[in-house]
Amino acid sequence: DSQWLSITFSKAIFLGNGLVAIVSGLFANLLADNLGFGPVAPFDAAACFLAIGMAIIMSSWSENYGDPSESKDLMSQFKVAAKAIASDEKIALLGAIQSLFEGSMYTFVFLWTPALSPNEEDIPHGFIFATFMLSSMLGSSIAARLLARKLKVEGYMQIVFTISAFTLFLPVVTNILVPTSSVKGGSISFGGTLQLLGFCTFEACVGIFWPSIMKMRSQYIPEEARSTIMNFFRIPLNLFVCVVLYNVNAFPITVMFGMCSIFLFMAAILQRRLMVVSDLHKSSTKAQEMVDEDEPLNP
Incomplete structure (x- = not known):
């Protein structure tokens, strides 16, 4: 049931990603700053938790080999995914939307620290x-x-993508309008505070994005090829993130944020197109059903 899917996705993001991540962030701050173990301590603690998780999985999980009769080689799976993308504009639009948003989000992960300090x-x-x-x-x-x-x-996702684009464009605006200080060190600046508020708004948009994109996946992408199709779109996504990180020192940070903002505006435009295509498909399907119902009545 699609309603149960929506509730499950929302709770998974709220409890799984959100609550655990908050505790992890506070614990990392405790280790690095309050206890004075230094910036590497959170990574050491993360390795310990990963080892505990690995031990639990190895001792309690059984391997899921799937259905051997449905096993296909990698190239066959990608051919099926490519055929599905080429034959259905809605799948292509949804994959492009997710890639644009996730590319901007993963780039933001590496940019927020130098932006605020x-x-x-x-x-x-x-x-x-x-x-x-x-x-x-x-x-x-x-x-x-x-x-x-x-x-x-x-x-509503059109609005979310547009707000996200404005929030990641905020560093460009503050760099132009707010004078930067040449003094090293100190606490966060006024421009940094404005950017922090914008980044928090962007993260709220991320929280809306995940359950919403999962709901659209369940609507438009067939279940038997869903994982392969989404992995198909992650190929250019990962290449983009790698290129950005490789050239992070070649361009000013404002250029990087401006590029992410453009991608998010593009996602909003593609989301509008997806809604139009979806409405047209539903209208044509409904019209065809009405014709099929009327046909037996004709002499």
Whole structure:
């Protein structure tokens, strides 16, 4: 049932990603700043938790080999995915939307730290990360309410993508309008505070994005090829992130944020196109059903 899918997705983002990430951020801040173990301590702690998780999985999980009769080689799976994408514009649009948003989101992950501390300001990274995750939880809670009201996902996601584009364009605006200080160190600047508010808004949009995109996946992408199709779109996504990280020192950080903002505006435009195509498909399907019902009545 699509309604249960929406509720499950929202709770998974709220409890799984949000709550655990907030506790992790606060714990990382405790290790690095309060206890004075340094910036590497959170990574050491993460390795310990990963080892615990691996031990639990190895001792309690059984391997899921799937149905041997349906096993296909990698090339066959990608051929099926490519055929599905080429034959259905809705799948192509949805994949492009997700790639554009995720590409901007993953680029943001590497850019927010230098954006908030351009002059090596002393900022509480763990606490800020926890604040981001709290904003993401708020977004997933909003998404749950939107999906419960049965609002059209394709409609409100246009607004979400547009807001996201404006929030990641904020560093460009603050760099132009707010004078930057040449003093090294200190606390977060006024421009950094404005950007932090914008970044929290972006994370709230991320919280709305995940359950909403999962709902659209269940609507437009066939289940038997869903994972392969989404992996197909992750190929250019991963290439884009790698190119950005490789050239991160070649361009000013404002150029990177401006590029992410453009991608998010493109996602909003493609989301509008997806809604139009979906409505046309539903209208044509309904008209065809009416014709099929009337045919037996004709002499």
